[in-house]
Amino acid sequence: xxxxxxxxxxxxxxxxxxxxxxxxxxxxxxxxxxxxxxxxxxxxxxxxxxxxxxxxxxxxxxxxxxxxxxxxxxxxxxxxxxxxxxxxxxxxxxxxxxxxxxxxxxxxxxxxxxxxxxxxxxxxxxxxxxxxxxxxxxxxxxxxxxxxxxxxxxxxxxxxxxxxxxxxxxxxxxxxxxxxxxxxxxxxxxxxxxxxxxxxxxxxxxxxxxxxxxxxxxxxxxxxxxxxxxxxxxxxxxxxxxxxxxxxxxxxxxxxxxxxxxxxxxxxxxxxxxxxxxxx
Amino acid sequence: xxxxxxxxxxxxxxxxxxxxxxxxxxxxxxxxxxxxxxxxxxxxxxxxxxxxxxxxxxxxxxxxxxxxxxxxxxxxxxxxxxxxxxxxxxxxxxxxxxxxxxxxxxxxxxxxxxxxxxxxxxxxxxxxxxxxxxxxxxxxxxxxxxxxxxxxxxxxxxxxxxxxxxxxxxxxxxxxxxxxxxxxxxxxxxxxxxxxxxxxxxxxxxxxxxxxxxxxxxxxxxxxxxxxxxxxxxxxxxxxxxxxxxxxxxxxxxxxxxxxxxxxxxxxxxxxxxxxxxxxxxxxxxxxxxxxxxxxxxxxxxxxxxxxxxxxxxxxxxxxxxxxxxxxxxxxxxxxxxxxxxxxxxxxxxxxxxxxxx
Numbered sequence: 001x002x003x004x005x006x007x008x009x010x011x012x013x014x015x016x017x018x019x020x021x022x023x024x025x026x027x028x029x030x031x032x033x034x035x036x037x038x039x040x041x042x043x044x045x046x047x048x049x050x051x052x053x054x055x056x057x058x059x060x061x062x063x064x065x066x067x068x069x070x071x072x073x074x075x076x077x078x079x080x081x082x083x084x085x086x087x088x089x090x091x092x093x094x095x096x097x098x099x100x101x102x103x104x105x106x107x108x109x110x111x112x113x114x115x116x117x118x119x120x121x122x123x124x125x126x127x128x129x130x131x132x133x134x135x136x137x138x139x140x141x142x143x144x145x146x147x148x149x150x151x152x153x154x155x156x157x158x159x160x161x162x163x164x165x166x167x168x169x170x171x172x173x174x175x176x177x178x179x180x181x182x183x184x185x186x187x188x189x190x191x192x193x194x195x196x197x198x199x200x201x202x203x204x205x206x207x208x209x210x211x212x213x214x215x216x217x218x219x220x221x222x223x224x225x226x227x228x229x230x231x232x233x234x235x236x237x238x239x240x241x242x243x244x245x246x247x248x249x250x251x252x253x254x255x256x257x258x259x260x261x262x263x264x265x266x267x268x269x270x271x272x273x274x275x276x277x278x279x280x
Numbered sequence: 281x282x283x284x285x286x287x288x289x290x291x292x293x294x295x296x297x298x299x300x301x302x303x304x305x306x307x308x309x310x311x312x313x314x315x316x317x318x319x320x321x322x323x324x325x326x327x328x329x330x331x332x333x334x335x336x337x338x339x340x341x342x343x344x345x346x347x348x349x350x351x352x353x354x355x356x357x358x359x360x361x362x363x364x365x366x367x368x369x370x371x372x373x374x375x376x377x378x379x380x381x382x383x384x385x386x387x388x389x390x391x392x393x394x395x396x397x398x399x400x401x402x403x404x405x406x407x408x409x410x411x412x413x414x415x416x417x418x419x420x421x422x423x424x425x426x427x428x429x430x431x432x433x434x435x436x437x438x439x440x441x442x443x444x445x446x447x448x449x450x451x452x453x454x455x456x457x458x459x460x461x462x463x464x465x466x467x468x469x470x471x472x473x474x475x476x477x478x479x480x481x482x483x484x485x486x487x488x489x490x491x492x493x494x495x496x497x498x499x500x501x502x503x504x505x506x507x508x509x510x511x512x513x514x515x516x517x518x519x520x521x522x523x524x525x526x527x528x529x530x531x532x533x534x535x536x537x538x539x540x541x542x543x544x545x546x547x548x549x550x551x552x553x554x555x556x557x558x559x560x561x562x563x564x565x566x567x568x569x570x571x572x573x574x575x576x577x578x579x580x581x582x583x584x585x586x587x588x589x590x591x592x593x594x595x596x597x598x599x600x601x602x603x604x605x606x607x608x609x610x611x612x613x614x615x616x617x618x619x620x621x622x623x624x625x626x627x628x629x630x631x632x633x634x635x636x637x638x
Contacts, residue, residue: 056638226496236629241625243626
C-alpha cells in the first residue's frame with residue numbers, strides 16, 4: 001500500500017499549485033489593500049465593509065441571487081420532464097436525444113449568446129416572423145426576459161444530463177414492486193422516482209446555480225449593460241478599475257454564499273434520502 | 281504500414297508546399313532575429329489585407345491577439361505577457377510611459393514617420409514620438425437617424441439631447457466610465473479631465489438622471505450593428521465607427537456636439553518586454569506606408585494617421601467623401617485630450633457601475 005500512496009504525490013503538488021495557491025492569493029488580496037513603496041500591502045477588512053455598507057452593491061447581490069434562483073427553478077421545471085421523457089424512451093433513442101441536448105454545448109457559449117442577440121433584436125428573427133403575421137413588434141432584447149432566457153438556454157443541459165443520469169441509474173424493479181402493491185402511476189412517481197432522482201436534481205442545481213450567479217457576459221450582452229450583476233462588478237474591478245483587492249473581496253463573499261447554499265442543498269438531500277430510505 | 285507511409289509522404293508534401301515561405305522566413309530570422317511578430321490590437325481594427333501583405337512581403341508570421349479595453353490590455357501586460365507591437369489609446373500610453381513599460385523607438389528605422397497627418401503631430405502624451413506612432417485618431421460624437429430626429433435639435437442641444445424625453449427608449453449610450461463621464465462633464469460645461477469633486481458629483485447626477493429618464497441601452501461595439509440596422513435613433517459613437525455606420529445606412533447623420541468632445545488617438549507602441557523589437561519597427565514603418573494605411577482606414581472607417589490617405593479617402597471619389605464623421609474636428613476650443621489620472625479613474629469606474637446598477 002505504501003508505494004501506491006507515494007504515487008499520489010504528483011497530484012498533491014498539482015492541487016497545491018493549481019487550486020490551493022490561487023485561492024490563497026485571492027484570500028490574501030481580499031484582506032489587504034495596496035500599500036506604499038515600503039510595505040507592499042497591509043491587512044484590512046475595509047474591502048468587506050465597503051461592500052456591505054453600500055446599498056448599491058447589496059442591491060446588485062440581491063438581484064444576482066434572484067436571477068440565479070429563477071434560472072435554476074425554470075431549469076428544474078423544464079429540465080425534469082425532458083430528462084424523464086428521455087430516460088423512459090428506448091435506449092437507441094436515448095443516445096440520440098442526449099446527443100441533441102449536448103450538441104449545443106459543443107459550441108462556444110459566447111457565440112450562442114451572440115446568436116440570441118440576432119434572434120431577439122428589434123428587427124431580428126422573432127420580430128420579422130411576428131411582422132409577417134401582422135403582429136406589432138415587441139422589444140425582447142435588453143429585457144429581464146432576454147437575460148433569463150439566455151441563462152436558462154445556456155445552463156439547462158447540465159440540469160437535464162444530471163437528472164437523466166440519476167433516472168437511468170434507478171432500479172426499475174422498485175417501480176414494478178410498487179405497482180404489484182397497488183400503487184398508481186402518480187403514487188409510484190412521487191414515492192419512488194422523485195426521491196431517487198433527487199441527487200440528480202441536487203447536483204443539477206449546483207451546476208446551474210453556480211454559473212448563473214456569477215455569469216457576467218450573458219447579462220452584459222442580452223441585458224444591454226443596464227443589467228449589472230455581481231459577476232459584472234467583479235469583472236469591472238479586475239479589468240477597468242484595477243482594484244484587485246475589492247474584486248477579490250467580492251469573490252470571497254460570493255464563495256461563502258455559494259458554500260453556504262451548497263451546504264443547505266446537501267442537507268436537504270441527506271434528509272430526503274433518509275426519508276426515502278424509510279419508505280423504501 | 282503502407283497507410284502510415286502514405287500519410288507521412290502527404291504530410292511532407294504539405295510541408296514542402298510551404299517551402300517558399302519557410303526559406304523566406306529564414307531570411308527574416310537572419311535580419312530581425314525572429315520571424316514572428318506578436319501584435320496586440322483592438323478587435324476589427326486592421327485593414328483586410330494588411331497583415332497578410334506584411335507577412336508576404338517580409339516573409340514573417342504575425343500572431344494577433346485582441347483586447348476590448350485599454351485596461352484589459354494593461355492587466356494582461358502586467359501579468360507578464362509579451363507582445364512586440366500594441367496599439368493602446370492616448371491616456372494609456374501616457375500611463376505606460378510613466379511606468380516604464382515602453383521602449384524608446386528608433387525613429388531612424390521608421391522613415392515613413394514623415395507621412396504622419398498634421399492632426400496627430402505633437403500629441404501631448406508623447407510630443408516627439410519617443411514611444412509611440414499614431415495609428416488612428418478621431419473624436420466622439422452623436423449618430424442620429426435624421427428621419428426621426430431633427431438635425432437642428434441635435435445641433436442646438438448637443439449632449440443634452442440624451443436627456444430629452446422625446447427620445448426616451450431610443451438611445452444607445454457608450455458603456456465605459458471614461459466616455460460616459462466625458463459626455464456628462466462636457467454637457468455640464470466642465471473639463472473632462474476635472475478632478476473637482478463637486479463637478480464629478482454633478483456629472484454623476486446627470487448620468488443618474490439620464491439613466492432613469494431615458495432607459496438607455498449601454499453598449500460598446502454592438503452600437504455599430506445596432507445603428508447600421510437603425511435599431512435606435514441616437515447613439516454616442518466614436519467617429520470612426522460613425523463613418524462606418526454612415527456609409528452603411530444613409531438615414532444616419534453624425535454631429536460633433538457643441539459642448540466639445542474627446543479628441544483621441546490610438547498609437548503603436550513597443551512594450552519594454554518585446555521579444556522582437558526590430559521586426560516591430562519594420563511593422564510600424566509598414567503601417568505608415570500609403571497602401572497599408574489606405575487599406576486600414578478604408579476598411580475600418582477610422583481616420584488615418586497618414587495625411588495623404590486621409591485626404592484621398594475624404595476627398596473627391598474617396599470612400600468617405602461627404603461623410604463628416606471621417607474628418608475629426610480640429611482646433612475647436614472645447615475639444616480635449618484625455619489625461620491619465622489613476623485616482624480619478626477608480627472613482628469614475630465605481631460611480632459608473634452604480635449608475636448602471638440603479
